[in-house]
Amino acid sequence: MGKLVRRRPSPPLVISIVALVVALTGTAVAGVATISKLSKSEKTKVRRLADQEIATKEPGLSVKSAATAGDVTNQMWAVVNPAGDLVRSTPGITGAARTTTGKYVVTTDRDLSNCYSVATVGGGEPNAGSTASISDNPIIGDDHSRYVYMGTNLSFTILIRC
Secondary structure (H helix, E strand, O other), rough: OOOOOOOOOOOOHHHHHHHHHHHHHHHHHHHHHHHOOOHHHHHHHHHHHHHHHHHHHHHOOOOOHHHHHOHHHHHHEEEEEOOOOOEEEEOOEEEEEEEEEEEEEEEEOOOOOOEEEEEOOOOOOOOOOOOOEEEEEOOOOEEEEEEEEOOOOOOEEEEOOO
């Protein structure tokens, strides 16, 4: 049997591997170092520049508002039973009532004119296998309520996000 010939890697191969490792680690370290080494005043300047750039492209948005985008204080939910009673809810929901068969009104302590809502069947009493076409809409002239219509008396859950 022949001997295995041991060959050393060529100098260009060694240099290219070292260059690749340096290039990859250098950018990762530079990215982290750049952000973490900014002083408080430099971070403020960066935020101000970011706010100006965002304001030119989308008025009303800011870096500061992005920090609260996932804040749950700007949303409410309620579970309403078929009789129109609140089963459970978050603070801000002040009541619910069934007006006629399948028609409900959910009231809040907040102005909902710039909010959206979505309602789904279920959440209160068991509605095993129940399906219904459900819609929720603002009530004209009442910025603190949402109208929910199903056409049948079932429990439902409503989510309101502002």
